[in-house]
Amino acid sequence: MGKYIVKRVLQFIPVFLGVTLILFALQNIVPGDPIKLIGGDKALSPEVELQLRVRYHLVQSDEDGNAILDENGDPVQTSLVDRYLYYMNGLLHGDLGNSYQRKLPVTDIFAQKYPYTVKLAACAIVLEAIMGIGAGIISAVKRYSFWDILVTLTTSILVAVPAFWLGMLLQLFFGVILKDATGGAFSMPISGAGGSSSQYQDWMHYVLPTITLASVSTAYAARIMRSQLLDVMNQDYIRTAKAKGLSNRAIIVKHALKNALIPVVTYIGVDFGGMLSGAILTETVFNWPGIGYEVYRAISMRDWPIVMGGVTLIVVVVMVINLLVDISYAFLDPRIRLGGPSDKA
Amino acid sequence: MQETDSQSQEQATATKAASAPAKSRTLWGDAFKRLRKNKLAVIGVCWIIIVVVVALTADLWAKPWLGSPTASDSTTMAETSLLAPCAEHPFGTDALGRDILVRVIYGARVSLSVGIMATAISTLIGLVMGALAGFYGGIWDTIIMRCADIFLAFPYVLFVVAMIAVIGRGLQNVFIAIGILGWPSIARVFRSAILTVKENDYVDAARAMGASDARIVVRHIFPNSVASIVVYATMNIGGAILTESALSFLGMGVIPPTPSWGSMIQDGQQYLLTAPWMMIMPGLAILSTVLAFTLLGDGLRDALDVKMKDA
Numbered sequence: 001m002g003k004y005i006v007k008r009v010l011q012f013i014p015v016f017l018g019v020t021l022i023l024f025a026l027q028n029i030v031p032g033d034p035i036k037l038i039g040g041d042k043a044l045s046p047e048v049e050l051q052l053r054v055r056y057h058l059v060q061s062d063e064d065g066n067a068i069l070d071e072n073g074d075p076v077q078t079s080l081v082d083r084y085l086y087y088m089n090g091l092l093h094g095d096l097g098n099s100y101q102r103k104l105p106v107t108d109i110f111a112q113k114y115p116y117t118v119k120l121a122a123c124a125i126v127l128e129a130i131m132g133i134g135a136g137i138i139s140a141v142k143r144y145s146f147w148d149i150l151v152t153l154t155t156s157i158l159v160a161v162p163a164f165w166l167g168m169l170l171q172l173f174f175g176v177i178l179k180d181a182t183g184g185a186f187s188m189p190i191s192g193a194g195g196s197s198s199q200y201q202d203w204m205h206y207v208l209p210t211i212t213l214a215s216v217s218t219a220y221a222a223r224i225m226r227s228q229l230l231d232v233m234n235q236d237y238i239r240t241a242k243a244k245g246l247s248n249r250a251i252i253v254k255h256a257l258k259n260a261l262i263p264v265v266t267y268i269g270v271d272f273g274g275m276l277s278g279a280i281l282t283e284t285v286f287n288w289p290g291i292g293y294e295v296y297r298a299i300s301m302r303d304w305p306i307v308m309g310g311v312t313l314i315v316v317v318v319m320v321i322n323l324l325v326d327i328s329y330a331f332l333d334p335r336i337r338l339g340g341p342s343d344k345a
Numbered sequence: 346m347q348e349t350d351s352q353s354q355e356q357a358t359a360t361k362a363a364s365a366p367a368k369s370r371t372l373w374g375d376a377f378k379r380l381r382k383n384k385l386a387v388i389g390v391c392w393i394i395i396v397v398v399v400a401l402t403a404d405l406w407a408k409p410w411l412g413s414p415t416a417s418d419s420t421t422m423a424e425t426s427l428l429a430p431c432a433e434h435p436f437g438t439d440a441l442g443r444d445i446l447v448r449v450i451y452g453a454r455v456s457l458s459v460g461i462m463a464t465a466i467s468t469l470i471g472l473v474m475g476a477l478a479g480f481y482g483g484i485w486d487t488i489i490m491r492c493a494d495i496f497l498a499f500p501y502v503l504f505v506v507a508m509i510a511v512i513g514r515g516l517q518n519v520f521i522a523i524g525i526l527g528w529p530s531i532a533r534v535f536r537s538a539i540l541t542v543k544e545n546d547y548v549d550a551a552r553a554m555g556a557s558d559a560r561i562v563v564r565h566i567f568p569n570s571v572a573s574i575v576v577y578a579t580m581n582i583g584g585a586i587l588t589e590s591a592l593s594f595l596g597m598g599v600i601p602p603t604p605s606w607g608s609m610i611q612d613g614q615q616y617l618l619t620a621p622w623m624m625i626m627p628g629l630a631i632l633s634t635v636l637a638f639t640l641l642g643d644g645l646r647d648a649l650d651v652k653m654k655d656a
Contacts, residue, residue, distance in 0.1 A: 011494075018495035029511050160583065160635035162590050165610055165628035172621050277500040281591055285614075295503055296595065299510050307507075315498050 005327065012319050019315050020308070024084050027304045034100050034302035050075060056100065056305075057086050087308065096309035101301050106309035110291060114313070117290035120282070121275035123206050124214035129268055132218045136225020136264070141252060143230065151222060158219035167212035167285035174208060209286045213279050217271045224267055228260040262332050266325055273321035277314040372572070372649070379648035386644020392637040400453035407450045414451040415602040417441035427620045437622040439612060445623065448604035449630050455598075455605040456634060459519055459589040460582040466524025467585075468578050471531025476562050478532065479539030490536075493529035501526070502591060509597045516599050523588050527581065534577050538570030572649040579645055583638035590631050606631045 035052050038044065044052070050067050053059045059075040060068045067075045078086075090097055096106035139151035232238065233256055241251045278292020291310055298306035380386050399407075408414070411434070418425075425442035428434055436445035478489040496504075508522035542548065543566065551565050592598040593607025601608060606627040613624030645651075 014491055015494050015498050018491070019498055022495070022499075026507055026511060030507075031513075156639060157632065157636060160587075160632050160639055162587055162594070162607070162610070162628065162631050164591065164594050165624065165631065168610070168614060168617060168624055169628070172617055176618055176621075274500075277503075280502050280506075281594070284595065292500070292503070295500075296506055299503070299507055311499065311503065314500050314503075318498060318500075 001327075001330070005323070008323050008326070012316075015319065016312075016315060020088070020312065021084070023304075023308050023311055024080060024087075026307075028080060030302065032302045034304060037302055038100055052100075056098070057083060091312065096312070097305040099298075099303055099306050101298075101303045102306075106305050109294065109306065110309060110313060113289055113291050113294050116288060117276065117278050117283075117292065120206065120209055120213060120279070120288065120290060121272060123210040124217075124275055125268065125272045127210055127214040128218045128221055128271065131214070132221025132268070133225050133261070133264060135218075135222040137229060137252075137257070139222070140226045140229035140233070141248075148226075151226070155219035155222050158215050161215065162281075163212055163216060163279075164281040164285045166215055167208065167282060170208045170211060171285075209282055209288055212285065213275060213282045217268075217275075221264055221268055221271075225260065225264045228263050229256060232256045232260045259333075262329065265332065266329055269325035269328070270322060273318040273325075276317050276321065278310075376572075376645070376648040380644050383644040383647065385640045386648075389637040389640030389644065392633060393641065396453050396634055396637070397457060399450055400457060403447070403450045403454075407447050411444040411447035414443065414448045414604050417443055427616065427623075429620070430622055436626045437620065439609075439620075439623050440616060445609070445626050448609060449606070449627055452604040452606045452609060452627060452630065453634070455516065455593075455603065456586045456589060456631070458516070459523065460586040460638070462520040463523035463527060463585040463589075464578050464581045466520060467527030467581060468531050468574065470525065470528035472535055472567075472574070474528060475532035475535030476539060476566075479536035480543065480558065480562055480566070486536075489532065493532055496526065496529045502588070505588060505592060506595065506597055509592065514597060514600050516603070519589055519592060519598055523585050523592075527585065531574070531577060531581070534573055535570060538573055539566055542566045542569045573651045576642055576646045576649060576651045579638060580642035583635040583642070586631065586635050586638070 035049055035056070035058065036044070038052065050059070053075065054061045054067050057078060060078050062068055070076050087097065094107070096110075098105055099109060102109060135151045135155075139145075139148040142148055229252075233252075238251060238256055241255050246254075278290050278295065280292040280296045282288065283290045283293035284296075291314070295307055295310035295314075298304075298310065422442045425438055426440050428438040428442075430437040434444050434446065436449060438444055439448070474489050474493070478486045504526055505522050508526060509518060512518045512521060539562075548561060548565055551561050556564070589598060589605070590607030590610070593605040594611045596608070596611065598607055599605045609627040610624045613620070613622075613627070616623050
């Protein structure tokens, strides 16, 4: 087990290096000069521009922080390799650099934004676990009943719904059409309405984004739960339990669920990692100040430190969660031995 | 009464089948028969055909009937903008007075072409990568699968957005961005298919007869894994349509005024209170089309008896 964990953690390294390298390459390919964009509509004076380039380590500078000029009087660009090493060095010291646009350390920005993403993801994953597992069990136990058909239909539709559209429909339904009935409780977080972050302190504001974010995954979780439970119910040990005269309820709760739950729990775990990556679409629709929208905005503003820092954070979180999921898998299912000659496809 | 009817029908088909030996006993012939019995899959196929035909023939009838999907007439805009659904404009009109129905119809062209082209690109890259990794193994396997891990480690939507930032907006670039980023899953499917097929005796036999690697992969291994690839690609079309709509919704998709379902929803966002039909109609179009491809994919999976992971 220990060996397996070490091996997996070592596998992080090439993936991590690959992701950061791709991002670095992107910075150079993407058209648009981020420093010129800082000024917005106004053009920056050449001196200020040069100072900014020095500050962000885009041109070479001497010890006093003055840009080194070549014989033509042009600043000398720092090489991509140099900048990559500079970034990685900062990263290892817990420094993700400063945002071009916001003039703040990237770590501060994420310290402020990430909790919103985590809180929303936590709410959504709880909803997903309860609704997905519950609906899956009901539809498997009462196979071909009205409830089974309802669950199957709903999940098929939810999988095909664009999440952002669902979010807007929820806003329309609860915020506009039912405004009087709900006392306007859900009407506030309509996108584009703006407002300070204080509006999110009310738990009501979590309801619609949570449903939106959880919708598709809940449908998948329910489908997996249903097919797994049906699978397990066909196995010999369940027949033995039936032959012993156990009640249906005891069979399902004590015998079938334990095994059927494993893949569902794995799915939900991996999905949690995905949600912690931020949900651009849900965040955009609900004006939610999370990390997904922040990184998306940064890409369009060419604010590379935020993009780099954000994606680095996301990738690390996702890899750690996936590792935890795999380890817990081994605990839940003793038949699985980690670290063996695995050829997982 | 109904029951006896269907029973006698079943008997009739049974006797017919018994008297005339079944003509097609190929994998695809059988699969087609099973698919035809799956009502949901048939509904999906019908809907896909309707959408394709409507999108292809739109120039002939939709434009003369409902007007241009892109141009707006500023002289009449005051009277024609934001009309609720009515006889003249079945889906209503948008802020520029353009008919929503005709824009939804033309938006189908974008969605369908992205779905098909992006899937074609992903499948092509995925097949080559999967073949290299699965067939040669060793260092190829390690490099390609690590690359796949890197691609899958990125948050998907952000990756597509970044890709569009590099290559620019526009329909072709949307094909490319979604297509290129979709290869790892197909590569994994094909790789594992190859790993199971590769050990079969007939592959050894082919090798003993002096067949080249390429010939073995194309003639012997591919036909045995094509079923899972077809199922996967069908499902992937729906996924690509959803991704395109998300991109257009974020303003990173096709360039206006070309109508796309996602950008129409984005347009409708600010009129949510006054003209909700602006976002409802294109959303229904996405939902129904993606659902149709999912139903077809599910049907194909059952008909071809492909074992897939659920997620």
